[in-house]
Amino acid sequence: QVQLVESGGGLVKPGGSLRLSCAVSGFTFSDYDMSWIRQAPGKGLEWVSYISSSGSFMNHADSVKGRITISRDNAKNSLDLQMNSLRAEDTAVYYCARGGSTWSSLDYWGQGTLVTVSS
Amino acid sequence: QSVLTQPPSASGTPGQRVTFSCSGSNSNIGSNYVSWFQQLPGTAPKLLIYRNNQRPSGVPDRFSGSKSGTSASLAISGLRSEDEADYHCAAWDDSLSGQVFGGGTKLTVL
Numbered sequence: 001q002v003q004l005v006e007s008g009g010g011l012v013k014p015g016g017s018l019r020l021s022c023a024v025s026g027f028t029f030s031d032y033d034m035s036w037i038r039q040a041p042g043k044g045l046e047w048v049s050y051i052s053s054s055g056s057f058m059n060h061a062d063s064v065k066g067r068i069t070i071s072r073d074n075a076k077n078s079l080d081l082q083m084n085s086l087r088a089e090d091t092a093v094y095y096c097a098r099g100g101s102t103w104s105s106l107d108y109w110g111q112g113t114l115v116t117v118s119s
Numbered sequence: 120q121s122v123l124t125q126p127p128s129a130s131g132t133p134g135q136r137v138t139f140s141c142s143g144s145n146s147n148i149g150s151n152y153v154s155w156f157q158q159l160p161g162t163a164p165k166l167l168i169y170r171n172n173q174r175p176s177g178v179p180d181r182f183s184g185s186k187s188g189t190s191a192s193l194a195i196s197g198l199r200s201e202d203e204a205d206y207h208c209a210a211w212d213d214s215l216s217g218q219v220f221g222g223g224t225k226l227t228v229l
Contacts, residue, residue, distance in 0.1 A: 035218065037164075044121055045156075045164065045207050047218035059216045095163055100218055102211040105154045105169035112163055 002026040002108045004096050009113030016086050016117070022079040022096030022110055030054075030074040035100030036081050038092035039112075046092075049081060050100050064090070086117045122147065123208055125221035131198045132229050139193040139224045141208030147219050151211040153191040155184055158205040158223070167206070168193060195226075203228045 008020040020036075036048040049070035051058040058070050067085045072078065079096050093112040100106050124142040131137040141153065153171050156164035166175050168184035171191065183194045191210075195202055208221040 037218070037220075044222040045209070045220040047209075047220065050217055061217060062215075102151055102213075105152070105166060106156070106164075106209065106218070107166045107169065107175065109163040109165070 004108055004110035006094065006096050006110045006113040009094065009115045011116045011118065012086055013119050014087060014117055018083045018086065018115060020081040020094055020113060024077050029077040032098050033101045033104055034072060034079045035097050035106060036070060036094060037097055038094045040092040088117050091115060091117045121222040122212065122219035123221035125208060125224045128225045130227040130229055133198055133200060135198045136194060136196045137198055139206050141191045141221050143189050143210060145189060146214040147210040147212040148186065148191055149189040150213060153186050154209045155193045156207045158207065164207060198228055200228045202226060
């Protein structure tokens, strides 16, 4: 069955860095676009980043552009999110999800990993 | 502030039919498919409706979606206590080249 498992979350100081990973199984990873979505405590969902199946196209929300970068390794079935210059407002549960383009819905989600940015 | 607009709360009694609204613009709902997600307390979102009105395998037909212009709606018929959850709408936005979400509607089953 399709599984997505995030890791790498934790407590980091403002200005610090963190790298999140998402390990996938149960489907042909290289056939699917992927996305990262986050949810601040008590808030709604916010799209963070998107990457095409080949990795040739990616995009990020304006709120994280220049600080956060999405990448993937199709040989390792892995999706990453490199987060730099972290701010308090980046505190959230970060979910990886399959899909997320105009034609592919976010059909499977991981359980999420919590990132807390605090001094 | 979310790009798509959803009422923050809704309620109903068991057996009742409830509907949720989601309002957007021409760059998102008006020109792209809408998805709906159910998020039970303390869990990850789960896809409930995709491509405006399609249900993934395993989702009961009590759940239905529709879209008209720049608005979409989700309906739950035969409400059950286990339907108590947050419901989020989403769509691709052509201007932002990314997904946009509503703020979510919290459903209380009385």
